[in-house]
Amino acid sequence: MNKKRLITALLLVAPITTSAAVISVYSNDFDSGPVIAPGVTASWTTPGASLQSVQGYTAAGFSGNFLSSYNIGPTAGANLATLTLNNLPAHDSISIGGLLAIIDSWDSTNGSPAPDFLSIAVDGTSVFQDTYNNASGSNNNLLGLSDINGGKVARGFTGWLDQAFNLIDSPLTAIPHTASSIQIAIAGNGAGWQGGSDEAWGIENFSLSVNTTTVPEPESLALFSLGLLGLGFSYRKQKV
Ligand SMILES: [Ca+2]
Ligand SMILES: [Ca+2]
Ligand SMILES: [Ca+2]
Ligand SMILES: [Ca+2]
16 A cells, blocks of 8 residues: 555544543632532532641642541541532543542551541442551552552651552543532541541542543544545555
8 A cells, every 4th residue: 555545544544533522520629719610510518527737748749738537537427528519511431530648547458456448439339449558457559549658658647657649540530420410429437447536538639520432423434434445445456
């Protein structure tokens, strides 16, 4: 096939590729107020968390305040922070982003008292659950989140060592979802989760984006077919 025909064929094939669009619908640094897409409404209910200083987490890229469970709970049902968003644009999946602080004496699934879990649910269905071993136990960051803290380093609160992770590339990316409303619930839980000032979580730069996938239009499919024809013609021509 000559170069011109190859380029023509590739150009015609290009429109068949499904394209994805990402729309940021909510982000919050917990300092300057949330940024919310036009038409979308957002509200938090936070019996298990409050706005607090990030303390030494500035060294891990946090700033000002974050949403944290430090010094709160645990009591049944009170370990939660839930974000509700309504009037989302049409989408087929969602992605949750942010920085996660794992504060003080977390005891993994096999330390004491354990197990300790950080859990995130979307519309009541668990999409994220992991455990951390700041104080005891051996299982830590089983989901392999990106460490942004340089390992276990004291970042304040009580004297126990602390951890921090970026939620990027976690199971929170491209979660299938189509409804126009969503509830995202963050909780510390597990039979050994002590909460209060023993072990806590914090969320910074929390964000939600919705993803749309564009399928090829019939016109593109027709062009694609023509491209294939052209490709076949070129091959035949070259053989003789
Ligand atoms: Ca902040
Ligand atoms: Ca503990
Ligand atoms: Ca600490
Ligand atoms: Ca514990």
